[in-house]
Amino acid sequence: MALAAPPTFAATPAAAPSPATAQAPTAAQAPTAAEVPEARAANRRVGYFTQWSIYDRNYFVKNLDTSGSAAKLTHVNYAFGNLDASGKCFQVNQAGEGDAWADYQRRFTADQTVSGQADTYDQPLAGNLNQLKQLKAKYPHLKVHISFGGWTWSKNFHTAAATPESRAAHVKSCVDMWIRGNLPKLGGEPQGGAGAAAGIFDGVDLDWEWPGSEGGPGNVVDPADKANFTALLQEWRKQLDAVGQELGKSYEISAFLPADPKKIDAGFEVPKVFGLLDFGTIQGYDLHGAYEPTTNHQSAIHSPAGDPHPEKWSIDQTVNAWLDRGAPADEMVLGVPFYGRGWTGVPNQNNGLFQSSTGPAPGRYEGGFEDYELLKARAGSFQLHRDGQAGFAWLFDGTTFWTYDDPTEIKRKMAYVKQKALGGAMVWSMDGDTPQGELMAAIDQGLGG
Numbered sequence: 217m218a219l220a221a222p223p224t225f226a227a228t229p230a231a232a233p234s235p236a237t238a239q240a241p242t243a244a245q246a247p248t249a250a251e252v253p254e255a256r257a258a259n260r261r262v263g264y265f266t267q268w269s270i271y272d273r274n275y276f277v278k279n280l281d282t283s284g285s286a287a288k289l290t291h292v293n294y295a296f297g298n299l300d301a302s303g304k305c306f307q308v309n310q311a312g313e314g315d316a317w318a319d320y321q322r323r324f325t326a327d328q329t330v331s332g333q334a335d336t337y338d339q340p341l342a343g344n345l346n347q348l349k350q351l352k353a354k355y356p357h358l359k360v361h362i363s364f365g366g367w368t369w370s371k372n373f374h375t376a377a378a379t380p381e382s383r384a385a386h387v388k389s390c391v392d393m394w395i396r397g398n399l400p401k402l403g404g405e406p407q408g409g410a411g412a413a414a415g416i417f418d419g420v421d422l423d424w425e426w427p428g429s430e431g432g433p434g435n436v437v438d439p440a441d442k443a444n445f446t447a448l449l450q451e452w453r454k455q456l457d458a459v460g461q462e463l464g465k466s467y468e469i470s471a472f473l474p475a476d477p478k479k480i481d482a483g484f485e486v487p488k489v490f491g492l493l494d495f496g497t498i499q500g501y502d503l504h505g506a507y508e509p510t511t512n513h514q515s516a517i518h519s520p521a522g523d524p525h526p527e528k529w530s531i532d533q534t535v536n537a538w539l540d541r542g543a544p545a546d547e548m549v550l551g552v553p554f555y556g557r558g559w560t561g562v563p564n565q566n567n568g569l570f571q572s573s574t575g576p577a578p579g580r581y582e583g584g585f586e587d588y589e590l591l592k593a594r595a596g597s598f599q600l601h602r603d604g605q606a607g608f609a610w611l612f613d614g615t616t617f618w619t620y621d622d623p624t625e626i627k628r629k630m631a632y633v634k635q636k637a638l639g640g641a642m643v644w645s646m647d648g649d650t651p652q653g654e655l656m657a658a659i660d661q662g663l664g665g
Contacts, residue, residue, distance in 0.1 A: 260549050260640030261659060262291040262470075262497060264363065266647060267318050267344060272581060275647035276328050277347035283653030285646060286351060288660040291359045293421045293470070294348065295645070296366040297394060303376025304389035305364075307400050312368075320345045320399055321407045330354060338406040341399075345413050352416070361470060362394040363421035371434035373424040377444035383451040390420070391455055395467065419468030419494070420452060426474055428483035439482070446485045449492040468494040472551075475499040475529065477537040487542040494547070497642040498538060500629075501553035503529035504619070506576035506584030511568055511617045514557045517607030517632050524570050530606075531629070535636055549640045550633050554588050554648030554655050556611075556620030567601050568612035577616045587648035588655060591620050607632070623658035630662025 263285065269275040280286040298314050300306045308314040309321075320343040323335035330350035335342045341349070348360050365373060376386035392398050397413030425431040427441035438444075449469065456467040471489070473496045474480060490496065504512035504525070512525060519528035531550065538548060561574025576584030591611065598611035598618070602625075609625045611618040621629070633641055641659050649655045 260291060260495060260642075261289045261656075261663070262293060262549055262640065262642040263289045263656070264293045264295050264643060264645040265344075265348075266295050266645050267315055269645070269647035270318060270322070270344065273587070273647045276324070277344060277351050278328060278330050279651070280351060280646060281330055281354065283649065283651060283656065285649065285653040285656040286355045286358065288653075288656050289358060290640070291361060291470075292348065292351070292646075293361045293363045293642075294344065294417075295363045296369055296423065297362050297364045297390070298369045299364065299372040299376055299386070301372060301375065303372050303378075303382050303386040305386075305393045306389075307393070307402065309403060316400075316402050317343065317405075319343050320413060321402070321405045340407060340409055340412045342407050345416055349413075349416050359418040359468065360416060361419045361421040361468065362390075362417045363423050363472075364390065365423040365425065365472075367425050367432045370423070370425045370431050371436070373422075373427070373448075374436035374438060374441055374444075377427070377441060377448040380447075380451075383444075383448050384455075386448070387451045387455045391459055394420070395456070395459060418465075419470065420456070421470045421472065421497075422449070422452075423472040425472070426479050426483050429479045442483050442485060445483060446488045446492070449489060453492050470495050470497060470549075472497050473499065473538070475503060475531075475534040476527075477533070480537055480541060484541075486538065490543050490547055495549050495639050496538075496543070496547060497549045497551050498534060500531045500534065500551040501644065502557070503531075505557040506559050506573070509573055511559045511562055511571050511573060511619075513606075513608040513610065513619045515553055515608065515619070515621060515629075516603075517629060518605070520569075520603055520606035520608070522570055531632070535638070545637045546639045548638050549642045550629065550638055551642040551644060552626060552629055552659070553621060554643055554645060556586050556588065556591050556618040558584055558586060558616060558618040560616045562612070562615055562617045564614045567599070567610075568614075568617040569601075569610065571617070573617070577618065586618065586620075588620060588622070589648060589650045591618055592622070592650065604628075621655070623654055626655055626658035627662040630659060633663065 297305055307316040309316050320341055322343045326332055326334040330347055352358050376382055394417050397411050399408035399412045401408040427445040428439055430437055452469055460467050471493055501515045504514050517531045519530040558577030559573035560577040562568045562571045565571055579586040580590055598613045602609045607628050609622055
């Protein structure tokens with residue numbers, strides 16, 4: 217499949233001025249670890265594992281183990297489950313709609329499994345779900361959430377949330393499939409059946425992009441979805457509590473939440489939402505990208521001096537927007553990217569920052585997008601630049617510009633998380649890290665693991 221971390225902001229920025237230096241101080245300086253006072257523990261380390269990483273990237277659930285990342289994570293969010301046109305959970309092997317083969321049918325070889333043992337043809341559960349089951353057996357502290365939606369698969373949330381009846385049917389179908397583990401047998405394969413995936417998931421993650429405002433193709437924009445999202449969470453809480461009481465287990469609810477204050481206001485009754493969530497992961501990336509013509513930083517802590525974009529997007533702006541609307545700091549988990557965004561055809565001025573471009577920089581999997589592991593491998597042909605005041609790094613070779621986070625910038629962000637007493641860090645996505653898990657190690661070290 218070709219799903220990826222999606223661009224979220226696509227507004228065309230104003231024409232870029234030519235600031236004298238990319239290192240100019242900003243009004244609010246990004247913290248260093250030494251400057252952070254003691255605050256409430258930032259306990260959550262949430263990593264998204266993508267269904268499709270097992271293909272071109274050859275990144276398996278096993279890699280969470282061998283990289284050392286599984287020992288540092290508290291949660292793994294499995295991305296994504298899709299909803300059908302009626303808003304119900306379903307499984308299918310169809311391009312653009314679902315990949316049951318990756319989820320629970322593919323038999324992995326011994327070198328691809330957490331256990332080190334090859335899957336057999338007729339075992340009732342295979343694929344990524346069986347590997348998550350093995351990972352949890354090795355790391356009992358881990359909680360695994362099934363994440364629904366994403367940029368590409370959010371279009372049917374509107375229908376799911378529209379009425380009390382549709383909400384009840386949506387949640388029941390998803391609980392049956394993902395929590396109770398009742399998977400359909402498809403295409404003559406032996407995997408699936410009643411309870412085949414029972415006990416794997418400890419909660420759900422709602423990644424509706426976005427209630428009440430525009431998102432990917434086919435999304436419905438309806439002001440009623442602001443209240444409907446709250447009602448959907450209420451239905452999830454009701455049914456998860458009921459099945460939890462039946463099974464003697466407590467289930468969590470998380471949600472992926474937007475960076476743009478306008479999207480917050482359009483789609484989220486903030487105090488009510490956080491009253492129903494165990495935690496929310498806050499978008500801290502895709503603030504800029506090659507879907508805009510001018511180079512900028514996708515994940516700056518503070519808006520840098522000379523930023524030509526009229527909205528001055530930054531992590532701090534986003535965090536404060538949620539706090540100002542009533543979100544509890546210790547339930548906000550800051551999202552960080554394990555990838556970069558890039559432009560090419562950039563003039564050799566101001567180290568490439570805030571300059572025009574001719575389009576997205578070439579990337580292995582997608583134009584304008586590159587995993588951290590690949591950027592690190594090619595960094596020797598680029599000049600590394602940092603802004604320690606606003607908190608970001610970039611690579612520039614005279615014509616191509618990449619905005620990204622390395623271990624130094626990750627630790628700077630974790631200092632910010634602690635300074636703001638936030639609830640931890642989230643990663644999109646784990647397959648962008650090195651085989652040694654160096655970015656995850658930086659998160660763990662930065663949060664005091």
